[in-house]
Amino acid sequence: MIFPFLLENRNLYLCWMFISQIRQSNSEKQGNTGEQSAESPGIFQRAELCHWPCTCPRVPACSPGVSLVMDGCGCCKMCAKQSGEICNEAEVCDPHKGLYCDYSADKPRYEQGVCAYIIAVGCELNGVHYINGQAFQPTPLYKCLCVNGAIGCTPVFISKSTSRECATIKSRKKSGQPRCASEQEKAAQSTDYRLMPAFRNIPLVLKKKCLVQATPWTPCSRTCGIGISDRVTNDNSKCEMRTEKRLCYIQPCQAKMSKTLKIPKGKTCRPTFQLAEAEKLAFSGCMSKQRYQPLFCGICLDRRCCIPNKSVMITVQFDCPKEGSFKWKMMWITSCVCQKTCIDPGNIFSELKFL
Template sequence: AQSEGRPCEYNSKIYQNGESFQPNCKHQCTCIDGAVGCIPLCPQELSLPNLGCPSPRLVKVPGQCCEEWVCDESKDALDELEGFFSKEFGLDDSEGELTRNNELIAIVKGGLKMLPVFGTEPQSRAFENPKCIVQTTSWSQCSKTCGTGISTRVTNDNPDCKLIKETRICEVRPCGQPSYASLKKGKKCTKTKKSPSPVKFTYAGCSSVKKYRPKYCGSCVDGRCCTPQQTRTVKIRFRCDDGETFTKSVMMIQSCRCNYNCPHAHEAYPYYRLVNDIHKFRD
């Protein structure tokens, strides 16, 4: 039986939800509800060499995929270490191909080349657990253009270092807000609008304990749609009528922008509701 969740399209191939594959010898990837997350198969490339190693550098080993650290005794250790920590490692051929085709990014921090991953800059805590390079994708678009929806991302930031899907509540704008079509020509469009009065978030028939004044995305007058540009995620406590309380992650909009990458005109994106649809990565 086919597992629930959206499949992924990767390098012109379709992978079902939960299916694992290797795009190259250095990465193991998994399709999770339309998003692809990858973990490294060459962890030694992401860790520091021994402190007593002068002039450390990564070299290719014949017959092996993973590069290994070597120590060059012939050069001044201090100068080489300074150069090592200041130099950014480039992508190899296979990673470069992934970058061009699938919006992968390589993050360099402190001279270390981190695992490429879909979406925004991944969070990494490689030194807390050498066996797990923590990677987190960007949040997906909200499942509804108005009213309460959900947004998802994939991460392995957990004790088991396993790829899981996280969700957060999101609301781009309240339903009933005027669209760009109703704005008069020449009227200044408001990309980001703050709630005029404190409101409570609602989820599954329950309400947030506290009131908030969230920002919403407004409208654009030139046919483009107004969508979140920068957001943050906060933990909010909810209370139900029976007195039960729980905490959920909620998206807070910081800024919006007008663009042509518009969701479907209906409230919920159709590709979110379909069972056997294909999710493509877009800019």
């Protein structure tokens, strides 16, 4: 009885056919979804690595060169994971070495990764190029690491075993044998490395609610002619640690200075000297506006070298042809001292020595 009625009402018939097709397609989709869910594996459940409230163990003592950082949960301090070590959401990689956690090998969970270096520029030291993340040992005293153009180094301590020798000496008690140091003497000897420049305390000055800190000036970048030295200080309006640079002028570049410079009779060194006339200073193709007659460090006939002992800071204005002018701070030497320890300005390890 329904078909004649639908045939008479063509529009109702078309609507009924359309609704029937929609119902059929929906039922097919539901059936396919059920089959796929039955065949596909279950959803991956990631392990809960962070738990709150935080319960932290004692703060660990990290090895030299390993950063002490906050874990990925934001709870506890941890020793950051290094290159090639396993990492995850909680155990983070060392951010100060440009490391990140690479999860690419843990598909499709992406739960456990390996610490790897980001793609960055390398480093150059004494004419040798090192890639980012490369570890090297330029001297027996230090192990270094290249991190995105910067070189970071940690000391290598060589412990000499003297316990067996001391036991032998105490048992024999022979005269002429070296005396074994006591535990207090050993402790005092083991801290000698703190006298090196790298371990010296930074000078502190309180200035307008800012605890001013400054590292010593680095040796001049050139042994003759105008060079550059720098230091790190927060002596600025924002009390931020910044690198400060200045010009330095230790000696003029003159051939055979030992023959032209007269050393007093009975002396082996002449600590300071000046040129006969004032002259303009040349820097980067520009000339100083004024003439200067600086005090230079002298020379020695033996193996000693003369370096600045006391100095003040002046400001020098340079005029450039057709390019305007600029000002630079400059070290103005007031006295020099001659010593056996000579510093090579091109070698950052020149001040190091065996303990």
